[in-house]
Amino acid sequence: MSTTPRRRWRRLVVIALAVPVIVAAAGLLALRLFQPHLYSGTVLQAPEIAPPMEGLTLVDGSPVDLVALQGDVVLVYFGYTHCPDVCPTTLSKVAHALDEIGDDADRVHVLVVTVDPERDLPETLETYVTSFDPRMRGVSGSMADTERTASLYGVFFAPGERLGDGYAVDHTATLMGIDTEGHLRIVWPNSLTVSHLASDLEAML
Amino acid sequence: VAARVAAVALSCLLFGCSSEPGSGAPGDLVVLDAWTRPTPPGSTEAAVYLRVVNGSEVADQLVGGQSDRCMSMLVHETAVDADGVSRMTLATPSELTVPVGGTLELEPSGLHLMCTGLASPLAVGERWSVRLEMAHLGVIGVEVVVEDRV
Numbered sequence: 001m002s003t004t005p006r007r008r009w010r011r012l013v014v015i016a017l018a019v020p021v022i023v024a025a026a027g028l029l030a031l032r033l034f035q036p037h038l039y040s041g042t043v044l045q046a047p048e049i050a051p052p053m054e055g056l057t058l059v060d061g062s063p064v065d066l067v068a069l070q071g072d073v074v075l076v077y078f079g080y081t082h083c084p085d086v087c088p089t090t091l092s093k094v095a096h097a098l099d100e101i102g103d104d105a106d107r108v109h110v111l112v113v114t115v116d117p118e119r120d121l122p123e124t125l126e127t128y129v130t131s132f133d134p135r136m137r138g139v140s141g142s143m144a145d146t147e148r149t150a151s152l153y154g155v156f157f158a159p160g161e162r163l164g165d166g167y168a169v170d171h172t173a174t175l176m177g178i179d180t181e182g183h184l185r186i187v188w189p190n191s192l193t194v195s196h197l198a199s200d201l202e203a204m205l
Numbered sequence: 206v207a208a209r210v211a212a213v214a215l216s217c218l219l220f221g222c223s224s225e226p227g228s229g230a231p232g233d234l235v236v237l238d239a240w241t242r243p244t245p246p247g248s249t250e251a252a253v254y255l256r257v258v259n260g261s262e263v264a265d266q267l268v269g270g271q272s273d274r275c276m277s278m279l280v281h282e283t284a285v286d287a288d289g290v291s292r293m294t295l296a297t298p299s300e301l302t303v304p305v306g307g308t309l310e311l312e313p314s315g316l317h318l319m320c321t322g323l324a325s326p327l328a329v330g331e332r333w334s335v336r337l338e339m340a341h342l343g344v345i346g347v348e349v350v351v352e353d354r355v
Contacts, residue, residue, distance in 0.1 A: 081245070084252040085283045086291045088242050089313040093355050124247060131245035161294050163281065166321070173291035190285055190314060194355055 037203035040196035041177065041188035050074070050184040051152035055145030056113065059126040064111065064139055066182060072107040073204045074178040078155045078171055080116035081128040086173045086190055088132070093194050094175065095133035100198040104205055110136040115157035115171045117146050153184070179204055234261045234303065234342055239335070239349040241320075244327045251327055252317035253278070253335060253349055256310050259303040266340035267301040267309060269318070274333055276322025283314050327351045 053064040066074065075094060079087035091112065098105040112129045114120040117140050120128075125138030140146070150157055150172075157171035177186035177200070185204070188197065239255035259265060270278035280296040296316055303309040311317050318335070327333065331351040336344045 081248065082250055083293075084250040084319055085281070085293065085317050086285070086314055088252070089355070092242065092353065096355050127247055128245040131243075156288070156290055160292055163279075163293065163295065163319070163321070168293040170290060170292045172289050173285060174289040187289075189289060190291065 037199070039186055039200050039203070040192060041175075041186040041200060044183075044185055044187065047179070047183035047185045049182050050076075050178040051149065053111075053113070053139065053141075053149045056139050056141035056149055057122070058137055058139060059122045061122075066178065069109055069178075070182040071180055072109055073180060073201060075108065075110045076113065076153065076176040076178065077110070078113045078115050078150055078153070078157065079173070080114050080169050080171070081120050081124055082116065082166055083169070083171075090173065090175055090190050090192075091129065091132040091136070093192060093197060094136070096194040097197040097201060098133055098135060100194060101201055104202060105135065107205055108135075108201055111139050112136055113139040113146065113149065115146065115150065115155075116169050117141060117143055119166075177201075177204060234259045234265055234339065234345070236337060236345055236347045239347045240352045240354060241327055241349050243329045243351050243353060244323060246326055248326065249321065249323045251275075251320040251323050252281075252313075253320060254311045254313065254317055255347065255349075256308055257303050257337075257339075258308045259305055261342075262305060263341050264305050265303050265342055266298060267303065268298075268338040268340050270335050270337045271344075272320065272333065272335045274324055274327075275320035276324075278318050278320050278335065280311070280316055281319045282316050285314060329353050 050066050052066060056064050058064060077090060094110055098108060110133070112125070114125050120140060122138060122140050125140055129136040129138045153176060155172040157169055160168040160170040173190040175188040175192065176184060177188070179185040186200065235258050237256045237258060239253060241251050241253045244251050257267060267280060269280060272278060280301055281293050282296040282300065283291055283293050285291045300316065301309060329351055332348050335347045335349050337347050338344055
């Protein structure tokens with residue numbers, strides 16, 4: 001059976017319409033697949049192996065072994081338990097981001113280093129951080145070890161204003177991300193959002 | 206005036222001083238959306254966030270607060286500089302002014318009413334009472350909701 005000219009014309013129209021649509025869809029898919037993830041934090045351009053946290057320990061007294069955590073993502077935050085505003089804000093965002101990425105959070109470790117070792121006992125710190133998420137870990141040490149580690153991470157801290165019967169600690173309130181190869185890679189401002197952090201974590205894993 | 210104050214006090218007793226939107230008649234200074242995060246066990250501080258909307262015809266100023274749950278309540282300010290360093294200071298009176306038709310926002314990483322000497326932890330879902338002290342209007346009862354908000 002030979003096709004009528006009318007049918008042939010219709011087929012040409014269909015092809016003429018379909019081809020650009022398919023090409024555009026494939027192009028968009030390729031863009032999505034191959035476009036590098038745009039991180040919401042600052043990506044360190046010449047990342048180095050994250051500095052060891054010499055002298056600092058987890059609540060059980062064991063040293064922080066960052067090498068053993070390679071293959072997973074590690075988030076590092078310097079804060080303190082008497083910090084009522086900026087620390088709970090960030091830690092709460094981290095907790096929600098962990099919830100958002102589901103099982104992938106099993107490969108994310110969160111270390112919260114106290115910048116107030118004189119007031120924060122290891123147990124107090126652990127209770128504080130695990131109240132945000134049971135997967136978070138408190139890290140503490142002597143003032144000298146804390147100062148050295150903080151400076152290696154580019155973190156500043158110093159006793160601040162006397163407020164009420166206590167004092168505030170001024171501190172760098174950024175969140176840092178160590179990639180799966182152990183490089184200190186991303187620095188997020190405290191204004192980060194839960195969904196941005198969640199998608200950055202997914203991209204790092 | 207005394208009758209009105211008494212009426213407000215009575216409605217507070219009967220229904221609680223609500224901080225829900227719409228609790229104030231137009232022409233009033235109202236406190237909206239007062240909330241605080243749950244506190245970790247053993248923690249003796251809590252930051253209270255809220256909005257003061259001044260629908261009245263007089264400028265006012267937030268001075269501080271009081272609560273049976275806290276030893277003191279002062280307004281603190283968190284400021285984060287370009288290097289990401291966070292500093293907490295006592296807010297200055299000028300920062301706490303609520304102009305006529307204006308809103309004073311106490312929100313994370315900005316201003317907060319700092320409860321120190323918190324007697325017992327705050328749990329999600331709980332509501333607790335705070336008496337806000339305004340320079341002009343005097344004391345306003347506010348109910349603060351404990352929420353796991355980001």
